[in-house]
Amino acid sequence: MDTASQPAVLVVEDEPLIRMDAVAMIEDAGFRAYEASAADKAIAILEAHGDIGILFTDIELPGSMDGLGLALYVRDHRPSVFIIFASGAVGVDETALPVGSLFFPKPYPAQTIIDALQKMAGNSARQS
Template sequence: MTDTCVLIVEDEPLIRVDAVDMVEDEGFTVFSASNAARALAILETRDDIGILFTDIDMPGEMDGLDLARTVRKRWPHIAIIIVSGHTQLADAEVPNGGVFFSKPYLRATILKALHQADARTGD
C-alpha cells in the first residue's frame, strides 16, 4: 500500500474504469475525472495527489497535454504520465519530468512508470 494518490483523467468510461481498477490493484488511492476541467477541480481541492495519469484526446477546452502542462506549472511536485492512442509526442513536447506511452499500452509498462513516479514523490 502506498500513500500516493493518483488522478486518472480519461474520457472513455470503460478505459477509465479499467485504469482505475489497475491502479487501485497496485495499492494506490485513485481519483478519476472524465475531462481536464473536472481534473483541475479535483486538484484545486486536494493536496495529496502525487501522480497525474492522463489521456491526451479529450473533449473540452483543454486536452490532456494542456492539462499536463498546467499541472507542471501549478503543481510541480506531481509526477505526470501521459497516454494516447491517436497522438505521438516527441520527448520535447512532454512536460519536464513526465513520460509518454502510446495506446494500447502494456499494463506492466504503466505500473512500472507509476511505481517509479511513486518512488520519486517520496523523495
C-alpha cells in the same frame, strides 16, 4: 508501501471503459485513484485533493483543454506532481510534453504503467 504513504493518482480519460480499467489497474497496484473525464473536472479534483502526486492522462480530451494543456497547468500549479501520458493518438510529438513526463502509446501493458507509478511513488517519497 501502503496507500496512505504514497501519492494518489488522478486518472483523466474521456472513454468510460478505458478510465474504469485504468482506475482498477491503479487501485490493484495499491494506489488511491481519483478520476475525471475532462481536464476542467481534473483541475477541480486536483485543487480539492492535496494527496495527488501523479497525473495519468490521455492527450485527446473533450472540453476547453486537452491532456497536454492539463499537464502544463499541473506543472505550473503543482510542479511536484509526476505526469504520465497514455494515448492512442498517432504522431505525438514527445518533445512537446513537459520535461520529466512519461508517454506510453495505447494499448499499453498494465505492468509497464504499474512499474512507472511505483518508480514515481519512490521518487515522491524521497522528495518529501
